[in-house]
Structure formats: C-alpha cells, structure tokens
Amino acid sequence: MIKRRVFLKSGITAAAFAGFPGLGLNAIPEMAGTAYAASFTEHLPIPSLLDNLDKSGETASFEMDARQGSIEFLKGRATPTLGYNSDYLGPTIRVRNGQHFRFKLNNTLSEVTTLHWHGLHVPAKWDGGPRQPVLPGKSWKPEFTIKQEAATLWYHPHAMGLTGKQVYHGLAGFFLIEDEISDNLDIPKTYGVDDIPLVIQDRRFFKDGRFAYVQSMHDVMMGVVGANLLVNGAMKPILNVHSGLVRLRILNGSNSSIYRMAFSNNRPFQVIASDGGFLKRPISMNSIVLSAGERAEVLIDFSDLSKGSEVNLRVAQMGGRNFEAMKITIDRPSKTKNTVPATLRDFERIPESAAENVRQFVMETMSRGMGMMGGRLTINGKHMDINRIDEQIKAGSTEIWEISNQSGRMMNMPHSMHLHDVQFQILSRNGKRPQPHEQGRKDTVLIMPGEAVRIIIRFSDYKGIYMYHCHLLEHEDDGMMGQFEVI
C-alpha cells in the first residue's frame, strides 16, 4: 500500500507501465527511500589535489586506483562504497592547457570499469568510454596533451551498463584545467579555501546502510532519486569561509536528478562559467538549474556579512525534495580584495551559417516498432550498439544538431544530452535564444519533455569514435546512447 501511494505521488499513471510484462505496481520500489536525519556538524570534505603546475615541468603524471571502500554515512551502519584512491569520490586533478598528461588507472575492483574525461577534448582512444574497458586487475595508461581552455570538468566510469551503479557507489572526481586567462582573472583561486569544488548527489539507502541501487523498471525509467543529499560525500556539511568573494565549482554529480540551487534569502550570485569554461561576462542570478552531469562556477560575495553569519546552500530536486544542503559559515574577515570582474573571456559565437550539415536526434521512450527488445529508451528509435556507428562526421566540419525530447506522450521524462570530445554552443531552446548563462561552452544540455534544443558543434582535429548519450545514467545504461565517428 505504501509503495503504491508513493508511486502514484510521483505523478505517473499505471498505464505508463502497461505492456511491460511482469511489472505491476508491486514491482515499483519506494520512490526516494527514507530521509535520514543529519545535522550540520561535519566539515565539508575537500577532495585532495593532484597537480603539477610547475611551469618548468611540462608533464603532469598521476596514478589512481579504482577501489572498494566503506563509509558510515548513517551512524553505526557501514555503506560499501567505491572510490579513486579513497573510500568515496576521487582526488581533484588539476592541469594546464598545453601540458602533457600521463595517467595510470589501476582497476582493483572485481568488475570491469573505465575512466571517462567528461568535457575533455581528447583523442578517441583515450576517451575512456565503453570502447576502452579496463578489466579487473588491469591498468590503463592514457597519455595526451591538454588542448583546451580553463574549465571545470570531471571524470567518472563509463563501462557498458555499469556507469550508473559505479558512479552511485562513489566513482567520480573533478578535472580542472587552468590557463593564462584563468591565471590573470582577479577571482578566488586558492583551492579548498576560496575556490571550492562541490559535487552534489542524492542517495537512497537500505536500512542496513547499503546504497539502494536496484535498477528496477521504475528506477530505469525515472532515474534513481534519493531522499538524502551528499555534498562532496557528506550529509549537511559546514563550510567555513572568509567574509569576501568565494568561488564555488558546482557539479550535479547525481545519477538522474535535476537540481535547482540557491542560497538563503535568495542571495544573488554571479555565474562565471558553464560546462566548458568562462562565460563572456558574469551573469547575476538567484538560482540555477543543473541537470545530471552539468557544471557551473559561481562567485558569491559575503563581504556584507560579519563573523558568525550563516548562509545555507539550498538544493531543490525537480519533482522531489528541498534540501538544506550545506551551511556556509563566515568565520574570519577577508584578507583578499577580489571584486567581480566585469568581463571574463572572449567568446566567439559560431554563426549558424558556418554549419555544413544538420542532424536530427529524437530522444524517446519505447519508440514505435521497437517493442520490448533491449532497453526502453532510445535515440532516433535505436538502442546503443557498440558494433554500430550511428553518425559519421567529417573532421574539421561544423554541424547543427537538433535534439528533441518526445518522451512526453509516454511519460514526463527530462533528458540530459551529453556529447563526448566537444564543447558545443546552444543556438536555441524551443526556437528561443537560450538564457544568458547557457550561452557559453556546453557539453551537456537539459531537454525537458516536449522541448527541442538546437546546438552547433565544431568537430576539430581528433578522429575516431565517440559517444553521445543521455546523462541520466539509468537512461544511458538502458541504451539511450549512440556513437559518432569523426573521419
């Protein structure tokens, strides 16, 4: 009875599941699970930093183990986890544009994994997608040159059918690129002090403490949504900052949730960067929506507040809960005098006329004629097939991709389209110019039911096979993914 009530509350009708054999309402798990009590006691964990910014040293060389771990998110109950060099999450990798990057991943897990550089312009063979599996006990040694301007990217596993589970258990980390422009901007840049990475994730637990990652039909269709919120792996942490300007690099690292983020009293903040780097100029906002996989860098000014003041980071889950996610406490006066710069970085908008080709992508649930074969979620009526190349693209060409979400007839399901290798620009959303903070460099874009988004992409030097897929990880694992080959 409880399950049924929770299910109906989600606004989906039983009819939406008609035609899925053996899946009556009883098969639907509790939606978001129990919300466990947490109070602002723990300090925000800051992932350790791997960097080699010594300008004489041209090569950055790092090694990480993907390994099992355990954490007591709930007091007295151990949660088995995964992490890179750590029980949960991984270190922040920081590199410079132009630097040579050498890396070694050791897979100490009992199953296959990969490591994908989300947002990075990277040779196809080192992309770390499903085509580059790393077997248990094996290592993977990518090596390439960073050819990309300053940005907040991230890394996570991307093995066929296992992405959702492995990310949920903790495999994810930040990948930051710096360059001369980020060096010269007068913005906070002391890592962990006034330049803070924040990965936001919701989680659902079984009573014994294990993560409740079950991939039921409901979870695959609607995404795994949890009633507990983690910021850098901590529930309701406290962050102590100075009474000055603070930079937050925010990643929606959840599997399938869409978040609206804001601060107490709707305190305004300045958005300075989207997925792929700095905007032309700061955009003042009171809240920002990020879908799974998207990032934003924001500057927030606490100089009007005295020591002891508190400001909460608020996260509202679309169609779900409102969380007081983190408490920011002003614990010292500011020693630095940063002001928000008027401009950030030149940005050349690619004109529509530059496009040599237009492609259409329809993201759809149970497309006509596909029936029950494979997954339920499709792009252009197809499920992911690693032996099929879906799109061939000429190296050096510019294309427009028109992506529409036509799942609304089946059920109201947002999607989050992500392209590997490239940073694209959004031309329009439902025929209208995107909001100012969406006019910069993007690699992931939220597409609500019934929406159509047009993006423009320059495919430059690297040839080879890359993925495009829904970044709601349950959708990706169900096959809402295709491959493009740059030839």
Ligand SMILES: [Cu+2]
């Ligand atoms: Cu999706």
